[in-house]
Amino acid sequence: MSVTPATARPPGVWALRFASMTSFLGRLIRRPEGFVGVAIIVFFAVLAIAPALFVGPLETVTSASGKRLEPPSSTHLLGTDNLGRDVLNLTVHGARISMLIGFLATIVTLVIGAVLGIVSGFVGGRTDTVIMRITDFFLVLPTFVLALIIAPIVLDIIGTGEILGIRTTLFVIVIVIGITSWATTARIIRSQTMSVKERAFIDRARVIGSGPWRMMRVHILPNVTGLIVANAVLIFAGAILTETTLAFIGLGDPFAPSWGQILGASQDAGAPGLGAWWWYVPPGICIVLVVLAFTLIGGALDDLLNPKARRRR
């Protein structure tokens, strides 16, 4: 494919895929819950891409703009935290960290899950048995607790620093979420792969001499992509929740505050006992909205992709 992309595929295949994708997206946002979900995600994606545009640079201990624990007022719409930082500022910047970790963790999860699922389903035999044993193991394991234990170990080994301008602590969280949550994806992709494998075009590809890797890449992958995307929505929601919980109990990065990190800091400072609800309710609402949005999109996708569910409406 890298040599002559123009002849490797029939011309216009990407245009076709793009067209079908946009029409699918159109059908998705015509459903009320799909529309609400997509609107919320777009809103937070915009915040995540350019937080400084809306609230200026991230406030730190030295650049805090208010006094400590000010309740909401006209100067600080959502009040301030115990260091005098504006909560609105923190929350909007938190969108960037939370969404970024959620996005990257989803990609890591999907790559591991899809590769193992496709290989397991396509190759079959002993490979399948081994991969599925490991998958079952990870399915039963309380993965959150595993993440809890792996995260500090990896953090202590790697230490702090930056990779590609992103702090390593965030990468550790991403990787830990990835290696602890791929199992359901692998299961789903495997069963779809096994059904695609039985179709006639796979036999044809084999007859003309395609190798297994090429068949998996060119013939199986495009046919399970829809499922991967549908799964991504749920994985994203789960990743946001896992990150929030990990950060809440102290595995976040205080210098790159995610929503969970803000919640954790407010808990550590005893905000609920002090009545400083403005400190943790805004990031909390953001988390609920994002997870809710993904759940709504997931439901809408399920209705669109699953004819049985559609009939029940």
Added chain:
Amino acid sequence: MGSRYLLRRIFHAILTIAGIVVLNFILFRAMPGSPERLSHNPNQSAAARADLRARWGLDQPLIPDQFIRYVSTTLQGDFGQSYKYKGQDVTAVIANRVWPTVILFGLGELIAIAVGLVLGAYSGWKRGGVVDYAGNGVSLILYSMPYFLLGMILLVIFATALGWFPTAGMFTLGETYSSFADQLLDFVHHLILPLAAVSLGLIGQYSILMRSSIIETRSEDYVTTARAKGINESRVLRNHAVPNALLPTVSLIGINLGFIIAGAITVEVVFSWPGLGTLTQEALEARDYPVLQAIFLILAVTVVVANLVADLVYARLDPRVRT
């Protein structure tokens, strides 16, 4: 029940637990630093250090000697000593923390299952009704909310602002009780808010699952038959639809245990409830690895056993899976 099915399930569970033990061993060895640094003595001589290593068996090869030793001590319930609570056995540290967690989450699960299933069954049956819309909306929001956030909100409203409940702990500090009843009352007073957070957090999941399960069974032929026979609606729901719709929830209860642990840890932190959750957070802060490892092992084995039980119950209820 087919005994072959039973045996295979149990065999798988044992394999999984063996896997967890191996994983635990590997993780323990992967952690940074070396155990003999624990003595924190820079003036320690090389001979003393070697002596320490020999005493702890660290001079022996990792596999098989250290591994065998690890497995045998673990089987005896000996997880070593806590870093944070100097000189205390991990087993003793954990033992004190188990029952508050069991009470809080055992009760929370029971309440959530009862309320969630009833709510889900009713809203699925009266699909599109007021209860369905309200219940579904609330369930979705509860489902999307981290347990601890719910706890923090309940805490600020009912403990800080209204002052109806205490903000932290399991008993009032420094209180002496005149009778056991007084002590129990104080305990219940402290329990209510965290219990509410746990059960509310779980209700969403059970109600959503039960609702879709009921909707699925509602269109089954046997429900139509029951209706055609003239059986009244509430009996069709109770005797025909609900028993069949309950099946998926049985496996959810088993699977859920793994996920509610995350909730357990955080809710306890919010209310300073002295259970395994707060212990986990303390151990994380102090990087108390022996305690963390033991907690992981205990929780993982509990989840595996719970899944096994759920599978067996499922097989008992639904003969189709016994193959």
